[in-house]
Amino acid sequence: MDRVITSASIYWPRTIATPSPDEFSRQIQGQRIRTVTRRAKYIHLTLSNVHLFVHLRMSGDLLLRPMGTPHALHDRVILGLSEPLPHAPKELVFNDARKFGRMWLTDKPEEVIGALGPEPLEAGFTAQALLAALHTRRRLLKPLLLDQTFIAGLGNIYTDEALHKSRLHPLRRSDSLQLVEAARLRNAIRSVLRSGIRRNGASIDWVYRGGDFQNHFAVYGRTGEKCRVCGARVRRMLVGQRGTHFCPRCQRH
DNA sequence: CACGTCACCTGCGTGC
């Protein structure tokens, strides 16, 4: 499917992380979209001779509309797309209520995604590799798993769910884990991610309504409710400013 | 290096 970007309209300039909005508009015009892939939480569009990265952050959304559709509230960037005849042109819309999302246009992909940790769904993510990595740091599990340079792609929901599934306390220190625990964590991370993908993600508020993974949460957002495994009340605490949900019986310190 | 705090933003639910 040959699609060429014919225009860029930027309504919230800070959405463009690099280069300047003017340069972005100029450079992206005429670029053909070759491939669309993903690395961690970045959507990666390889264009004719430059790379476009999109990060949705908290409230971003990418959608396709017929060209000329009236703007929606919170549209931040609109890329015009030509389609092969006889198809009508479309626009690729970046809509983002909270304005945290970002786009990068660069010929040096490593400057955007170079520091990221391993992809947990790839073959190299073994229990042994995870254990070795955990032992190179002395950090609390919760913030470490959220650290994209340590492991790529885990957010707050998946971290809490993976820790619960592996029966590990969010405040455990990374260098204290044994191999069997690292193996449980590795399997739990992969299982929780696959489950979330299979269910098209979670719809927990007004931001995104698509998936139904929220109906399968073990702990996230279930403060005070019974743990589905042991019946104890799910607790919530703050760890590094992030709401952290866990079962005090399943996840001993 | 690890950790805490704040900043960036808007919208929604709750409680007074």
Next chain:
DNA sequence: TGCACGCAGGTGACGT
């Protein structure tokens, strides 16, 4: 009803 407050799926820049 109005309003203050706390919370939200993420990251990055600081300071200690």
